[in-house]
Amino acid sequence: MKQLELALELILILLPSPLIAAAQSPEAKGLAIALEADKRDTGFGDFTADLQMILMNKHGQKSERKIRIRTLEVEADGDKSLTIFDTPRDVKGTAFLNFTHKTGDDNQWLYLPALKRVKRISSRNKSGSFMGSEFAYEDISSQEPEKYIYKWIRDEVFEGLECFVVEYSAVDKKNSGYTKQVAWLDKDQYRVWKIEYYDRKNSRLKTLAIKDYRKYLDKYWRADEMYMVNHLTGKSTKLIMSNYKFRTGLKDSDFSQNSLRRVR
Amino acid sequence: MKVSAAGIALFLALSLFAAPVTSLAHELSGYISAEGRFFFNDPASSEQERDNGSFAFQPEYYHEWEDGSAFLFVPFGRLDSTDSERSHFDIRELNYLRPTEDWELRLGVGKVFWGVTEFVHLVDIVNQTDLVENIDEEDKMGQPMVHFSVPRAWGVLDMFLLPYFRERTFPGRKGRLRNTLVIDTDHPIYESDDEEYHVDFAARYSNTIGNWDFGIYHFVGTGREPTLLPGTNKRGQPVLIPFYEQINQTGLDLQMVEGQWLYKLESLHRTGQGEGFFASVGGVEYTLVGIAETDMDLGLIGEYAYDERGDTATTAYENDAMFGLRLAANDADGTELLAGLIQDLDSPSRALSIEASRRFGSNWKLSLQAWGFLDSPADDLLFNVRDDDFLQVELAYYF
Numbered sequence: 337m338k339q340l341e342l343a344l345e346l347i348l349i350l351l352p353s354p355l356i357a358a359a360q361s362p363e364a365k366g367l368a369i370a371l372e373a374d375k376r377d378t379g380f381g382d383f384t385a386d387l388q389m390i391l392m393n394k395h396g397q398k399s400e401r402k403i404r405i406r407t408l409e410v411e412a413d414g415d416k417s418l419t420i421f422d423t424p425r426d427v428k429g430t431a432f433l434n435f436t437h438k439t440g441d442d443n444q445w446l447y448l449p450a451l452k453r454v455k456r457i458s459s460r461n462k463s464g465s466f467m468g469s470e471f472a473y474e475d476i477s478s479q480e481p482e483k484y485i486y487k488w489i490r491d492e493v494f495e496g497l498e499c500f501v502v503e504y505s506a507v508d509k510k511n512s513g514y515t516k517q518v519a520w521l522d523k524d525q526y527r528v529w530k531i532e533y534y535d536r537k538n539s540r541l542k543t544l545a546i547k548d549y550r551k552y553l554d555k556y557w558r559a560d561e562m563y564m565v566n567h568l569t570g571k572s573t574k575l576i577m578s579n580y581k582f583r584t585g586l587k588d589s590d591f592s593q594n595s596l597r598r599v600r
Numbered sequence: 601m602k603v604s605a606a607g608i609a610l611f612l613a614l615s616l617f618a619a620p621v622t623s624l625a626h627e628l629s630g631y632i633s634a635e636g637r638f639f640f641n642d643p644a645s646s647e648q649e650r651d652n653g654s655f656a657f658q659p660e661y662y663h664e665w666e667d668g669s670a671f672l673f674v675p676f677g678r679l680d681s682t683d684s685e686r687s688h689f690d691i692r693e694l695n696y697l698r699p700t701e702d703w704e705l706r707l708g709v710g711k712v713f714w715g716v717t718e719f720v721h722l723v724d725i726v727n728q729t730d731l732v733e734n735i736d737e738e739d740k741m742g743q744p745m746v747h748f749s750v751p752r753a754w755g756v757l758d759m760f761l762l763p764y765f766r767e768r769t770f771p772g773r774k775g776r777l778r779n780t781l782v783i784d785t786d787h788p789i790y791e792s793d794d795e796e797y798h799v800d801f802a803a804r805y806s807n808t809i810g811n812w813d814f815g816i817y818h819f820v821g822t823g824r825e826p827t828l829l830p831g832t833n834k835r836g837q838p839v840l841i842p843f844y845e846q847i848n849q850t851g852l853d854l855q856m857v858e859g860q861w862l863y864k865l866e867s868l869h870r871t872g873q874g875e876g877f878f879a880s881v882g883g884v885e886y887t888l889v890g891i892a893e894t895d896m897d898l899g900l901i902g903e904y905a906y907d908e909r910g911d912t913a914t915t916a917y918e919n920d921a922m923f924g925l926r927l928a929a930n931d932a933d934g935t936e937l938l939a940g941l942i943q944d945l946d947s948p949s950r951a952l953s954i955e956a957s958r959r960f961g962s963n964w965k966l967s968l969q970a971w972g973f974l975d976s977p978a979d980d981l982l983f984n985v986r987d988d989d990f991l992q993v994e995l996a997y998y999f
Contacts, residue, residue: 391932399932424962425998452713460859461889465930594751
């Protein structure tokens with residue numbers, strides 16, 4: 337098996353590159369890009385970050401939320417994450433625990449501090465809004481390549497960067513709010529700079545712009561700002577990330593129902 | 601018994617505080633609220649006032665040390681315009697938490713919730729119900745405890761030593777939503793000679809396996825749900841006197857998620873309060889995401905509650921079906937609506953409830969709650985509150 341892989345690699349290296357492109361179908365190339373992007377982000381271990389979410393309606397009225405996230409990388413499966421709400425004050429202490437899986441439904445629990453209650457929640461449909469924002473749960477949950485079908489469309493220069501433009505749709509079509517998503521990834525570092533979301537009528541519903549990437553641990557790129565605009569409603573949400581910390585020593589036990597009950 | 605429990609607690613406290621730790625974060629939060637309750641009909645008794653207004657305050661102080669141990673203090677107070685029993689103060693939480701790699705210890709006044717269903721909280725037993733706060737029985741009194749938790753790969757084992765009992769609160773003579781006969785909370789009767797100092801124990805095993813969450817526990821000690829005995833108070837007026845038995849209770853809570861469906865079951869077996877009996881509540885919840893091409897979610901809830909004691913049960917849920925609709929607007933203001941119907945299957949008796957809330961700005965929250973009690977025959981527990989249909993308006997400021 338190992339020898340076969342080596343042989344294939346040699347063939348690929350020896351072949352002139354335009355030929356690979358020609359030999360690869362758009363679907364295979366799209367998947368290869370997604371897998372490469374995923375591969376480049378593996379091995380981070382864990383990270384924590386502070387999030388500020390600014391919701392804006394079409395009249396420009398703003399409301400703000402403060403959130404903290406903790407993420408643990410899980411080998412051979414989706415990540416585990418804990419989201420803690422600090423504001424608005426009436427939901428302070430509410431926490432959301434999510435175990436994503438490469439295949440099948442995620443496991444999700446919500447902690448309601450006033451009742452001290454941990455509630456199991458249904459995770460099947462991810463099209464719902466996250467905290468009243470323009471981000472849906474499926475936009476912010478860990479993007480496992482197994483959950484989508486990819487297709488490379490074209491190469492394009494986007495804001496001065498050589499980019500792949502890749503189209504993808506959820507394997508579980510019924511429970512996604514989109515028929516397809518189109519993403520711009522730069523060829524050099526495989527970072528996503530822009531995503532367009534298409535609704536069931538196949539018209540452009542939302543556009544996400546991502547900017548101010550920074551490199552952590554000399555390898556992992558994280559953005560400081562994401563800006564989602566809903567073209568249908570005129571509403572938008574800005575997500576400002578700060579205080580990224582990698583390999584903080586988080587363990588499995590920090591993502592349990594016990595930890596959810598004592599989280600702050 | 602009393603001394604040894606206190607001794608253990610003191611020893612544990614001292615051994616924990618002995619370790620030098622550095623201070624990390626101080627945090628003050630909480631809420632203050634004003635509430636009005638407006639009743640649609642005159643009260644059944646001339647002693648009762650018609651409407652009432654009140655203020656409540658619940659600050660929360662939290663302090664965490666660098667090693668993860670924490671201190672939490674949550675006092676609560678309400679001042680009510682008419683009911684002296686509803687004007688009350690309680691320490692909801694006052695505890696020290698020490699989490700380690702292998703175990704977790706909470707010492708002091710704490711709060712614990714067990715259960716999965718929405719309408720009835722059958723198996724929840726550690727904390728006493730603060731019934732004057734809300735008839736939905738979701739407000740709880742602080743419970744002194746030593747809580748030792750052992751999370752492992754095979755599940756979580758929680759052990760509780762509960763050295764002091766909290767009495768259930770009941771509305772007073774002038775208050776509404778009370779029994780026809782006033783419940784005299786000044787002179788409760790206990791089966792145990794230790795009265796409220798009887799030391800109770802509970803142990804619970806819980807685990808998550810795939811789509812299943814479950815917990816099973818046993819409780820030994822003073823029952824939280826009193827039997828109400830007819831008697832007279834000091835002035836010779838007829839009243840109901842709470843009698844707190846010594847009980848043994850085994851409880852189970854079970855939940856399964858399958859796609860957009862949640863399946864829930866709570867069951868208990870109790871001995872020591874009359875004849876041994878079973879009680880159970882089970883149901884389903886289904887969530888429709890993004891209804892009518894909006895961001896709104898609609899949750900549909902159906903539950904059924906059964907109590908083997910039938911009409912002699914100390915709860916209103918002995919053979920009842922419950923239906924609920926939960927609408928979450930998923931908007932910036934967090935607008936929510938919950939409508940419920942509780943239907944007795946042995947009589948026409950039923951209760952209707954509507955709860956709605958939304959935020960104004962980032963610190964204010966307005967909540968409405970309305971209850972209606974219909975067609976209760978004289979032998980039904982809800983007959984007591986047949987004239988007490990009400991609308992409650994609450995405005996809270998969170999800080």
